[in-house]
Amino acid sequence: MVAGGSQDPLAQEFVQFAVESGVLRFGEFKTKAGRLSPYFFNAGLFDDGAKLGRLAQFYAKRILASGIGFDMLFGPAYKGIPLAAAVAIELARLGRNLPYAYNRKEAKDHGEGGSLVGAPVRGRVLIVDDVMSxxxxxxxxxxxIEAAGARAHAVAIALDRQEMATDNGEDSPYSAVQYVRDRLGLEVCAIARLSDLLQYLQQHSGDAIGAHYPQVLAYRQRYGVE
Structure with missing residues (x-):
């Protein structure tokens, strides 16, 4: 599997933004699956107002372009909480003012109590997160979401790694995104995919960043799925 096909301008702009922000790094990193990956994406490093605001713009553009219908946003603790809030703000700025909610890791036993914070969880819910492993x-x-009486309808993520998920330490023939879409029945939209990253690296072959292309390509050929 190699980089190719038509270019996605929004994805290319996002990859460049992630590289410039230090969120997308190259080297040797151990993944949750125990693999040695030549790149690492850490959305926690979108760590100031300007970066988070621009990230929300990418999410909102991709979500609106996807045509996915939804009634509210949900941010899973912890990384999904600021993401859902920021995306809700950006969507409102673009004319779609929607409620959002998030969960606590531990239920609160005083005040309003419970594990959910924000708007009542109702209707079709769009889950906002960074990546899926x-x-x-x-x-x-x-x-x-279902316990609250609503329906999880779709997921928006920043990066689709397009690689095999693992099941009890064994490689699966499908990715986490494919699992969520095909087996759990949720729509999934990603700002960018690993194939977009490969295109970016290939187009910067004359730069230092482009030197990472062979390692990332080899990783995709070993673990990649469409």
Whole structure:
């Protein structure tokens, strides 16, 4: 599997933004699956107002372009909380003012109590998160949303790694995104995918950043799925 196909301008702009922000790094990183990955995406490093605001713009553009219908946003603790809030603000700025909610890791036993914060969880819910490794966080979110009487309808993520998920330490023939879409029945939209990253690196072959292309390509050829 190699980089190719038509270019996605929004994805290319996002990859460049992630690289410039230090969120997308290259080297050797151990993943949750125990693999040695030549790149690492850490959305926690969108760590100031300007970066978070621009990130929300990318999410909002991709979500609106996807045509996915939804009634509210949900941010799973912890990384999904600021993401859902920021995306809700950006969507409102673009004319779609929607409620959002998030969960606590531990239920509160005083005040309003419970594990949910924000708007009542109702209707079709769009889950906002950074990446999906195994779909575990999405399954947990689905349980929370359904317990509130709503329906988890879709997931928006920043980066689709397009790689095999693992099941009990074994490689699966599907990715976490494919699992969530095909087995859990949720729509998924991603700002960018690994194939977009490969295109970006290939187009910067004359720069230092482009030197990472062979390692990332080899990783995709070993673990990649569409």
């Amino acid at each position: 195994a779909g575990t966080a999405v399954r947990e979110s689905i349980g929370i």
